[in-house]
Amino acid sequence: MNKFIARLASQLASSFTTFLLVLTASLSFSVAHADELKEISQLADQGQTSVALDRLNTYIAANPKNAQGLFLKGVLLAEQGRRDEAIKVFTEVTEKFPKLPEPYNNLAVLYADQGQFDKARNALETAIKTHPSYATAHENLGDIYARMASEAYGKALQLDTANSRAQGKLSLIKDLFGTGNKTTIAAKEPVKGNTEIVPVAATASQDDAKKNNAPVNSQEAINLAVNKWAKAWSSKNIDQYLGSYGASFKPAKGMSRQAWEQQRRERIAKPSKISVELSNVKIESDESTAKVTFKQSYRADSKPIRTSKTLLMKRDGDNWYIVEEIASN
Numbered sequence: 502m503n504k505f506i507a508r509l510a511s512q513l514a515s516s517f518t519t520f521l522l523v524l525t526a527s528l529s530f531s532v533a534h535a536d537e538l539k540e541i542s543q544l545a546d547q548g549q550t551s552v553a554l555d556r557l558n559t560y561i562a563a564n565p566k567n568a569q570g571l572f573l574k575g576v577l578l579a580e581q582g583r584r585d586e587a588i589k590v591f592t593e594v595t596e597k598f599p600k601l602p603e604p605y606n607n608l609a610v611l612y613a614d615q616g617q618f619d620k621a622r623n624a625l626e627t628a629i630k631t632h633p634s635y636a637t638a639h640e641n642l643g644d645i646y647a648r649m650a651s652e653a654y655g656k657a658l659q660l661d662t663a664n665s666r667a668q669g670k671l672s673l674i675k676d677l678f679g680t681g682n683k684t685t686i687a688a689k690e691p692v693k694g695n696t697e698i699v700p701v702a703a704t705a706s707q708d709d710a711k712k713n714n715a716p717v718n719s720q721e722a723i724n725l726a727v728n729k730w731a732k733a734w735s736s737k738n739i740d741q742y743l744g745s746y747g748a749s750f751k752p753a754k755g756m757s758r759q760a761w762e763q764q765r766r767e768r769i770a771k772p773s774k775i776s777v778e779l780s781n782v783k784i785e786s787d788e789s790t791a792k793v794t795f796k797q798s799y800r801a802d803s804k805p806i807r808t809s810k811t812l813l814m815k816r817d818g819d820n821w822y823i824v825e826e827i828a829s830n
Contacts, residue, residue: 602628602635636818720784726821735777747822772801
């Protein structure tokens with residue numbers, strides 16, 4: 502299950518930001534809130550999670566209606582492995598802010614980690630009911646159904662070891678979960694702006710929010726996706742790194758996706774330390790595609806290797822994924 506949960510962990514920041522814009526379009530911007538939560542998140546990134554949680558608890562006590570603060574607490578608890586506490590926090594968020602889909606999604610991931618697939622399915626169905634266009638929840642629901650099917654096929658094989666049909670179906674599911682799916686648990690980055698929640702009736706529509714705020718295909722969102730890809734590579738977070746590549750990504754030189762992923766896992770795991778730095782980043786984009794060029798400095802236990810690189814990207818829902826990667830000297 503750990504590999505499954507890790508794959509459910511890479512892309513929530515931009516979708517969470519976009520949806521909260523809908524709920525807060527009519528509210529004033531609060532720099533103080535954003536800055537404080539950003540500092541707390543940075544403490545967690547630096548490994549000072551206990552200090553971050555202490556500050557966050559103080560912040561929540563002073564701002565009990567701030568959904569972002571509660572959400573961030575659930576994320577930090579989940580990342581510490583304190584999953585029961587994280588479930589309690591995300592449940593509280595769903596009770597206070599039932600129109601937000603992301604807390605239900607994260608509950609589903611935590612339930613799945615415990616093997617409670619019925620609860621995970623119910624949470625994802627609720628997320629989709631509150632926000633039918635929430636692509637992440639739809640994809641995660643598919644993963645949950647696949648996991649439930651895997652258990653059922655496994656049980657069938659226990660009862661009838663000669664059942665070739667069940668064996669074939671089980672093998673297909675195992676292949677699916679060996680290809681680095683790109684779905685979600687949670688991200689720590691605070692959402693920009695005021696996240697005090699007001700009744701849905703008092704908020705703007707999603708279309709109006711998109712007119713007044715950055716669109717999901719903005720260069721900022723693309724840049725965020727590229728930076729997350731580089732950060733995952735540098736931190737040797739292999740599942741998150743592979744999750745940056747879209748389903749339509751085709752490796753160079755005719756290599757199969759499965760063989761390419763195995764090769765990447767081996768190469769990323771081998772060095773004791775990796776550093777990936779990007780510079781001169783340039784983005785060309787339209788509504789659904791983007792071309793990102795930059796200079797890359799890669800170091801893995803040795804002198805840095807500098808190359809020019811181009812990433813071709815496509816938008817899927819609120820997120821951007823790499824579909825082609827081109828390197829040159």
